[in-house]
Amino acid sequence: MELKKKQQITAFEVCLYLFFGVLALLTLYPFYNVLIVSFSNTVTSVKYSPYLFPHVFDLTGYKAIIKDVYFFKSLGTTLLVTVLGTTLNMVFSVVAAYVLSRKRLIGRKVFLSAILFTMLFSGGLIPTYLVICDLQLDNTIWSMILPTMISTYYLIIMKNYFASLPPSLEEAARIDGAGPFRIFWTIVLPLIRPILTTVIVFQTMGTWNDFMTPSVYISSTNKQTIVLQVFNAISTFTTNWPLFMTVTTIALIPVFVFFIFCQRWIVAGLVAGSVKG
Numbered sequence: 009m010e011l012k013k014k015q016q017i018t019a020f021e022v023c024l025y026l027f028f029g030v031l032a033l034l035t036l037y038p039f040y041n042v043l044i045v046s047f048s049n050t051v052t053s054v055k056y057s058p059y060l061f062p063h064v065f066d067l068t069g070y071k072a073i074i075k076d077v078y079f080f081k082s083l084g085t086t087l088l089v090t091v092l093g094t095t096l097n098m099v100f101s102v103v104a105a106y107v108l109s110r111k112r113l114i115g116r117k118v119f120l121s122a123i124l125f126t127m128l129f130s131g132g133l134i135p136t137y138l139v140i141c142d143l144q145l146d147n148t149i150w151s152m153i154l155p156t157m158i159s160t161y162y163l164i165i166m167k168n169y170f171a172s173l174p175p176s177l178e179e180a181a182r183i184d185g186a187g188p189f190r191i192f193w194t195i196v197l198p199l200i201r202p203i204l205t206t207v208i209v210f211q212t213m214g215t216w217n218d219f220m221t222p223s224v225y226i227s228s229t230n231k232q233t234i235v236l237q238v239f240n241a242i243s244t245f246t247t248n249w250p251l252f253m254t255v256t257t258i259a260l261i262p263v264f265v266f267f268i269f270c271q272r273w274i275v276a277g278l279v280a281g282s283v284k285g
Contacts, residue, residue: 097211106170108120127161156221
């Protein structure tokens with residue numbers, strides 16, 4: 009009887025895995041179709057799309073990208089903005105979250121209320137744009153970094169995570185003679201590594217795929233990000249779909265590889281703190 013019951017559970021699990029496997033394939037098909045069209049020419053991409061295999065294997069789109077100097081400049085600009093923007097965002101967000109999580113901070117509730125109040129608005133694009141223009145930073149790399157240098161959402165998440173840490177650890181280190189910086193660097197920071205890694209991953213992907221910020225502040229072609237290059241590949245009347253899909257594929261590959269490499273840290277960060285004891 010137990011063997012029969014175990015076989016029924018196994019069969020159910022197999023069906024469940026098959027079901028989710030089919031869902032995964034359906035989810036991956038749009039990305040697969042983008043890759044296939046990038047290896048096609050303009051005639052077959054319009055006539056036969058969507059399809060499983062390219063009817064004509066053509067590398068015209070990739071050859072055009074290799075010859076495009078502005079594309080590689082946009083790739084380097086995107087990488088620089090992503091690395092520098094994510095680094096600054098994490099530094100300011102972590103420090104601010106740690107300070108706001110300490111109950112002995114004077115005016116802590118006022119600061120938290122002001123931060124939560126700003127989340128009711130859509131980011132204040134017009135005031136931010138006016139400030140960037142007054143600082144004469146428009147059409148520069150810094151105009152894509154400074155507006156996103158600190159995230160209110162990530163600040164609140166890490167602040168709550170800091171508040172969940174036992175204060176006895178810091179008190180014991182303080183009794184042993186450790187200073188505030190040493191306590192933060194050697195004790196507190198390693199404890200928030202799961203949630204910090206998760207926030208870094210999402211911030212990196214968000215910065216790489218950001219369209220609004222560069223489209224508002226950047227007007228020069230040689231300073232555009234790769235997302236703007238994808239947008240510019242769409243013409244008003246006719247679109248070279250193989251070229252468009254080629255640019256899209258190259259823009260997606262770094263994010264896809266980065267997500268696959270970091271997915272175990274994402275899961276660890278999402279479940280961190282869910283189980284006590």
